[in-house]
Amino acid sequence: MTTLEADCTRCAALCCVAPAFAKSSDFAVNKPAGQPCRNLGDDFRCTIHEQLPERGFRGCVVFDCFGAGQRITQETFGGRDWRAHPEIAGAMFATLPVVRQLHELLWLLTEALGLDEARRLHPRLRAAYEEIDEVAARPADELRGLDVDTYRKGVVPLLRSVSELARARTGGRRPDHSGAQLIGRKLRGADLRGASLRGAVLIGADLRGADLRRADFTGADLRGADLRGADLTGAIFLTPAQLRAAVTDDA
Known part of the structure; x- marks a missing residue:
């Protein structure tokens, strides 16, 4: 390929x-x-x-x-x-x-x-x-x-x-934040399992310790978003460039 x-x-x-x-x-x-x-x-x-x-x-x-x-x-x-x-x-x-x-x-x-x-x-x-x-x-x-x-x-x-x-594999509530303006939003520890973050603007958002398993990051703007301690297991359509734009830790 x-x-x-x-x-x-x-x-x-x-x-x-x-x-x-x-x-x-x-x-x-x-x-x-x-x-x-x-x-x-x-x-x-x-x-x-x-x-x-x-x-x-x-x-x-x-x-x-x-x-x-x-x-x-x-x-x-x-x-x-x-x-x-x-x-x-x-x-x-x-x-x-x-x-x-x-x-x-x-x-x-x-x-x-x-x-x-x-x-x-x-x-x-x-x-x-x-x-x-x-x-x-x-x-x-x-x-x-x-x-x-x-x-x-x-x-x-x-x-x-x-x-x-x-x-759908995550079951339960799957928040829909498609296209949402979440600049600087305080989402520390938030349950965002299976969330749709397609096209969401998360510049400077606090997502420390958030549960983002199987969340959809298609086109999300993660510049300066704090992802330290967040669980990104199985996150979908999350590019290396998006991660480079965010604040991350070794985990």
Whole structure:
């Protein structure tokens, strides 16, 4: 199956060049789209990688391309890069947000295929995976301007069904906080077993010691959320980037 974990050693630092970012709590400087970050080295590596949060670039720490960067560099453009071949720069940068979104859908489908509760939906999940993976392998001129929403709309209802089946295993009350604004909310020790936190904004929320077993974290904003001591056993659709954005402990 397609690699859905970023491998920066096989990428031409697309995430350090293609997107624009504004000076904020996540980024120390303004950077226009298509311009290399001032911290990018000649070897396509970040010169302050080990100090990103301390230097004001927390947004870089929590970004995840789901392996799109190396796929674009190695497959779509055959190992070429925008420095050695400036004529392809615009096309490379334009494909990053498209392939990244497709790879995120592939990651979610892969997670869903790992849930035994959704076994009866596995054939449909595999079919959706194969379709989207095939789309992500298209040439750059077909990827640019691709309407990813068309594929997302086909996948989201299927993932919701998977979520319902997986969360039903917890039994009892399953709180629905889908899309909720929970910024700074005090939820320490809360019973959120099987909760839907899809799209919830949990920036700075206190979730210390909360029971989050089998909770659905699809698209939840966990920046600064305190998850120390929380039980995330069996949490579904929780990405490594979401965890990096939160405050966690060894457990």
